[in-house]
Amino acid sequence: MDGVIVDSALYHMRSWQETYRSTGITFTEQDFKHVFGMRNDEIIRLVLGKDFTDEKFKAIAQAKEVAFRQLIRSYVKPLPGVIKLLDTVDAAGFLQALVSSTPVENIDLIIDSLGVRRHFREIISGYDVTEGKPSPQGYLLAAHRLGVHPADCVVIEDAVAGVEAARGGRMKCIAVTNTHPAERLAAADMVVSSLEMVNVGIIERLLTQNSGLAERSHMPIEKSLVLVKPDAMKRRLAGAIINRFEQRGLTVVGMKLIHMDATLARRHYAVHEGKPFFDGLVKYITSTPIVAIIFEGENAIELIRRTMGATDPAKAEKGTIRADFGVDIQNNAVHGSDSPENAAKEIALFFKKGEIYGVY
Ligand code: IDP
Ligand code: MG
Numbered sequence: 001m002d003g004v005i006v007d008s009a010l011y012h013m014r015s016w017q018e019t020y021r022s023t024g025i026t027f028t029e030q031d032f033k034h035v036f037g038m039r040n041d042e043i044i045r046l047v048l049g050k051d052f053t054d055e056k057f058k059a060i061a062q063a064k065e066v067a068f069r070q071l072i073r074s075y076v077k078p079l080p081g082v083i084k085l086l087d088t089v090d091a092a093g094f095l096q097a098l099v100s101s102t103p104v105e106n107i108d109l110i111i112d113s114l115g116v117r118r119h120f121r122e123i124i125s126g127y128d129v130t131e132g133k134p135s136p137q138g139y140l141l142a143a144h145r146l147g148v149h150p151a152d153c154v155v156i157e158d159a160v161a162g163v164e165a166a167r168g169g170r171m172k173c174i175a176v177t178n179t180h181p182a183e184r185l186a187a188a189d190m191v192v193s194s195l196e197m198v199n200v201g202i203i204e205r206l207l208t209q210n211s212g213l214a215e216r217s218h219m220p221i222e223k224s225l226v227l228v229k230p231d232a233m234k235r236r237l238a239g240a241i242i243n244r245f246e247q248r249g250l251t252v253v254g255m256k257l258i259h260m261d262a263t264l265a266r267r268h269y270a271v272h273e274g275k276p277f278f279d280g281l282v283k284y285i286t287s288t289p290i291v292a293i294i295f296e297g298e299n300a301i302e303l304i305r306r307t308m309g310a311t312d313p314a315k316a317e318k319g320t321i322r323a324d325f326g327v328d329i330q331n332n333a334v335h336g337s338d339s340p341e342n343a344a345k346e347i348a349l350f351f352k353k354g355e356i357y358g359v360y
Pocket of ligand 2: 338
């Protein structure tokens with residue numbers, strides 16, 4: 001965000017200047033360059049010296065934040081080319097995510113002031129990652145949440161550590177020289193002096209360079225809903241069942257214990273409404289708390305169906321969960337979504353967006 005979408009350094013400097021002016025201290029652009037990147041408390045300590053009271057410290061810190069927010073709300077402008085690029089990339093059908101180490105409050109403030117929130121399917125802030133750039137964690141998490149391969153991603157960066165993060169995540173990188181000179185960004189696949197020079201055609205060309213990569217997989221990354229059903233819960237088989245899927249390389253990205261009510265059960269099994277076993281099925285699935293899990297991985301939906309086995313345990317192949325743990329056609333231990341459309345519907349029935357996590 002900073003240095004790519006918006007130049008917030010300018011607004012930070014102006015808010016410090018305003019704050020210090022009111023206390024009679026001059027704060028020059030040179031002073032700002034010196035403190036840029038430091039935390040607010042360090043900056044205040046440096047400017048005021050040792051002789052200040054806690055109250056004065058707090059008042060200055062607060063005044064600076066108020067001034068910053070006010071300036072952003074009233075004056076913030078996107079860097080050149082940003083709005084057009086966001087619009088055209090959206091129109092071309094790409095998914096966009098914002099990855100910033102800035103606290104989420106400032107991300108919210110800036111993207112709402114600019115009116116660009118709708119462009120971002122996912123927003124990763126400093127709170128979502130344990131490692132900042134140059135770790136690729138933030139970018140990998142964004143790809144994961146968008147459901148796309150890193151090799152199908154292009155990162156747009158202004159920072160040296162950010163270019164390194166993109167490379168670490170095996171993503172293509174376009175660096176813009178808003179903050180650093182081109183020499184320092186040479187590790188990027190492309191260096192531009194302004195985002196006005198970037199367009200959808202350039203992004204597509206960068207991505208086709210990855211189409212032959214050996215490590216590139218052609219399987220889609222999918223999410224699927226798994227339920228450990230009441231018969232398996234009663235026999236303490238939740239762990240064993242989850243283990244089978246984890247052994248297949250699937251990742252738990254959401255999990256909860258939930259006692260389904262009849263409304264949820266009817267919605268979940270809506271396709272079976274009217275069948276002779278429907279009422280019994282609703283009664284059964286609501287009879288005890290169950291564990292609901294979202295698994296994610298390549299080809300997850302089919303992989304899970306194969307790991308579960310046929311609906312009727314008597315007909316399920318040896319070594320499948322239902323053959324090993326199922327009792328009869330109703331008490332068959334486990335549920336797994338049967339198509340991408342149904343997986344999306346089922347996941348939405350059981351989980352809120354904030355309850356689904358990514359790479360860790
Ligand atoms: P699936 O779970 O393998 O996708 P579905 O045909 O979608 O199988 O049926 C949903 C669930 O309804 C089954 O897992 C099972 O618990 C129950 N069920 C399916 N067919 C019968 C039946 O003939 N008698 C009793 N219960 C059934
Ligand atoms: Mg089914």
